[in-house]
Amino acid sequence: MEDEIDQRKLLAGILRGEGYAVAETGSVDAALADLAAAPVDLVMSDWKLPGRDGMELLTEVKARFPETAFLMATAYGTIAHAVAAVRAGADDYLTKPFERAALLLAVERTLRSRRLVDENRRLSEEVRDRDRLVDLVGKSPSMERLYRQVEKLAGTDATVLLAGESGTGKELAARALHALSRRRTGPFVAVNAAAIPETLVESEFFGAEKGAYTGADRMRKGKLEQAQGGTLFLDELGELPLSMQPKLLRALQEGVVTRIGGSSEIATDARILAATNRDLAQEVAAGRFREDLYYRLNVVSVTLPPLRERREDIPLLVRHFVARTERRYGIRVEPFPSALLARMVDHGWPGNVRELANVVERLVLLSEGGRVSEGDLPGPLGGKAPADAGWRLPPGGVSWEEHEKDALRQALDISGGNRARAARLLDLPYKAFLYRLEKFGLAPSDEQQT
Template sequence: MSKINQPTAHQAGIPTSTAMSILVVEDDETQRELIVQILSQSHYQIDSADRVESAILKIKANPPDLVFSDWKLGQLTGMDLLNYVRREHPDMGFIIATAYGTITHAVDAMQAGADDYLTKPYQRQSLLLSIGKVFKALTLKRHNRSLSSQLSEQQALVGLVGKAACMQKVYDRLLRVGATDATVLIGGESGTGKELAARALHQLSRRQHKPFVAINCGAIPDALAEAELFGAEKGAFTGATERKIGKLEAAHQGTVFLDEIAELPLLQQTKLLRFLQEGSVSRLGQHGELTLDVRVIAASHKDLQQEVAQGRFREDLYYRLNVVPITMPPLRERQEDIGRLVEHFLGLHQRSYQVSAAKLSSKALKRLLDYPWPGNVRELANRMERFVLLGDEEELIDELSLSAAKSYGGASQLSTFSLPDAGIDWESFEKDCLAQALAKCEGNKTQAAKLLALSYKAFLYRLEKHNLN
């Protein structure tokens, strides 16, 4: 290796970091000292060894980020060291140096998992470039793993649990847009985990250490909506005895989650649209403006397009919010996840209350799987919490049976069905009936149509209407 002056790693544009540690394994003392000197000048943390045995001891004591090893090392070889590293430390970087004319050694090493190789004699710059390239790859790999682990941790913390295909689509979207500042609109029935998805997006973003402010737009009185969202100066209205910081201002540099956005009054929809367009707000009674850096995530269990068509929601605001849509699937469409969710919530509540619950019988598990879960994951979590506290499996089974009967009624009870004063969501009711009929008949459409007293053609039409094919 040449000793001529070459540019430093910084001058060559190669990333360096005092956090990056390298173990140099070379049995030639002169070569080893030269390599250590070059890498130390480039601000890497360096340790060295003269043979495989001592290198393994050093790795066990203090694992480096990367191993730079010669091929020939006394009785053992760099390949022996590589095999040990890949077996014990699969994510550790590894570069091997081979003698001129032994390209087969390099090929063998790459096939065994080496990240790069150099052929002797090599120049100083070649050494630094190789190390820089491997560190870039390691950094990218660690970053990707960090994103995945953050999502996994968020799932475990907030209940985003499941491996159904529909949930995998949700996870994929969360990963794709989590690290961006894109506005996201989350749809889905009540209890499907819309706020959990919003929190996952926040945790995956650069804003994860900044505020996450959640507000239920349906729970704010119309008269207070403006002050709640945008803030108010002292004396701006009767009872305003001090300055009030709005939710958007409180979320500066973080994320605001606007749940049940369809319930926001039209006047406030207009002001929210202006904020999304210009990034600034005015407190009620304020003459100037505040420029804010806030990521907006909105959610609604209602069909916002239908709300727009009926004049209850601004169309321009809808398109501003619907940059990236994410739909949380109802629990009845991810039946294969019910077992995982049951196990998750049982463990969660047992740890929370520091009690141990009896194991659910196969009869109870079957009833849990057959139940349509109109309250979705939230209902399942509540029922598992009650079971952990009371330990009464028979009560659990009876309540599920009673709830199903109250929600839908049997064929013999239809003539006495009484419409609730608050009405029902017919589309959801019809879809639930179709899904239950298919489940009871194990997918046999002819039998399911008979169960609902529908012609086969009418049954198929309704299946297609609700995307249940």
Template sequence: MAVILIVDDETLQRDILTTILSDEGYETCSAASGEEALKLAKATEPDIVLTDLKMGKMDGIELLEKLKGLKQPPTVILMTAFGTVDSAVDAMKKGAFDYLTKPLDKEVVLLAIRRALERKELMQRNLELRKALNDMFSIQGIIGHSKAIKDVIHIVRKVSDSPATVLILGESGTGKELIAKAIHYNSGRREKAFMAVNCAAIPETLLESELFGYEPGAFTGATQRKKGLFEAAGGGTVFLDEIGDLPMMTQSKILRVLQEREIMRVGGREPIKVDVRIVSATNKDLHEEMKHNRFREDLFYRLKVVTILMPPLRERREDIPDLAKFFLQKFNHSFGKNILKIDDAAMTAVIGYSWPGNVRELQSVMEKAVLMCESDTIGLGDIRGELRPIPRPALGIEIPDGGIDLEELEKELLVKAMAKSNNVLARAARLLDMNYDAFWYSWKKHALDSAENQSGVKCILPVEIPDAGISYEELEKDLLQKAMEKAGNVGSKAAKLLNMSYRSFAYRWDKYGLNRPRKPDAPGRPRLRTGRLSCT
């Protein structure tokens, strides 16, 4: 229950207030002077001080000022006679919560106490939320001890408190927004807003009004003025996620923000000054975007004063156990569970998985595992169904001078996978890192029967499929590239080496987004190029 300190030089007034508040269940203590009240406040740390304004040597105003200097300053309510209302109002400007006029009304006193306690609780919650935010996005809150993530943390420490723009690069799900928030909450702008926008998620027609706001009449339905993100974030940070997807027209306006520190609302005529820091992120290759005139070069160099490269999770595997345990604790708390650990088999699978969705995918897998787990330990069975087949390295098959029949190789792999999985199609598909439908389509395409009936299936593979399986796509990509190298980078010859039509070869080449390899006698660094192959 709340503690209330009553301060009044009139004994009767102190006794009346003590009775009223004690009857309501509040814990009370009282003092006859400001000096005595200050000593009691230091000893008891009251939630509220209810003090008279006019007292002896130390009056209510002086007491208020001294209470503000305490480690845990209480909420102060002043009591005053009718003739000193102006002084009470002045005291409120100096930090008092409220004032009550004498003679006191019981209900008014209790209402003021309740309101003061509600405000104190709100302020406490606000402090806790701010602390939670600071803890969540503190540099210490970035999980991992790998060199890759330590390099990221090192840069975040250096740039956070500077005004420099930061460009964060990395695959989807690597934690780019987390780093942007860490930069904001460790900067001098931490008390101001952090405003994030996904540039790829908002239609082009709405993006500018979202970023810059609009004036009444700017477009149909714009009946009143609306501030955009840059104004709303005044003094804070704007995080432009997926900035590589910004339309060219909007790019020029972002450039103006960076150069002139001003924006123009949609439909507006006067520029508006803004004070924000811009942090941006993308999973695109902006050099490639500039090459194809899809991204402004001048904007690129304005955005990348500092660049942070977020490593994919597969390149920081040593951080996976820490991340998995963090998510275990997080979702234990969210779901009211008490799962103690992840067993060795499950952890081995988690560490060995390629995580194409990066940290976001790991979080999703752990969330479901915690929710569905029925014991105190997450086992392999709790996560195996959530992990897509792990890409495995293709087998090292060399192409002989006479070539290799890719269709026959596929048939052999299908049959061997079925045999190894005891004719269970779903297991066979996992052995080749294929989904069920793709495996079934290929099986039917080749009119195959059962694993036992292998008549008409040539033996091309020098080895059996290993227990861990193989990646058929990686094997096919490897053979396409080897055929091109063997054919001197001539697509039609490479197709013949794999016993397929040029059209089929070119389709697969483009499907995998492969780059044309350098010819053996070409000097210097290879110039990689994508697109349809020439049959010259």
């Protein structure tokens, strides 16, 4: 769909030359009439058209022909249009003017990813939910700023360092950067430097040939290689062992990896995003992080604001997580009482959004008759358990056993003797809770096996 006839003939000619069947039209209404008559696999449209524009066509196509892929052409310098199109459901965009190769690549990639989408359509609601990519919630000025940064950076291949406390949404931001980028149909590969034992880091990152070490019974591709054509997310990079840092730097700089036990260099093409909750500049100063690697990764940095600095987003986030929990577990709850919400807005949230999400999920799951109860707030928020924010070990110490026994008794009190609930109040697995009750002789013998 292109209103300029010469341009359109040229595009159609290129595509026909590659064996595609092409139908051309010059207006949104004509395109919709054609689609109704004969469905197509892919619609490619210019953003700017006389009368109704490409966005209107996109909206109609999404609503009426959901199986049809959509490729939007936008003018150079209007990345906002591209982002809006992708948000509205376009599969990809092309910035004009584009070259023949870019056109063919985009068409082929879009059709390929469409086929994958079709294959995956049978996935359950929950799985789709978990895989949703652009999922950041928040309207505070600091979040608005973050969205603008993400939109701007998504259009580039720049390395981005995501900074911010734990649970502030660094991984979510990384996924958004990928989802809005040209690499979105390629893989998003995350590797968490803190989660891998030091001895395995190298094979995890770079891969290993069969027989490279004892137990390497087959060839394994490393994460850098797996991210080919997509985005590599280096999570918790501050934890990367110093010994690994020069190897990573070299791989990033030269764009090649060598598997352990291998001799050939394998070219990699991945966009690099890194995250850390440490102050890397400080780590560099302390000699725990290599300066050259730091500068290689810190081309652009984006900082996720802690939740306590954007409290106005808390009610919005609560709603978001309530809805998610309701969907996930098929339950419904009444809106949170305002006193409870006020308490949540006032809390310090050391664990940020992750902590908030967990607290909300717990309140919803423990609700009774659709009503959530302040009594179900965990320690520091509920203020009932001994882990109360103000609790300090007295200088003279305490008897730990008495302390624990007291906590168990109080939990049973609050839950009205319901032991499953009492266990949840203490954040203990049910079995562990029962074991402790017995240990302190708090379990009535006639109830031994609930």
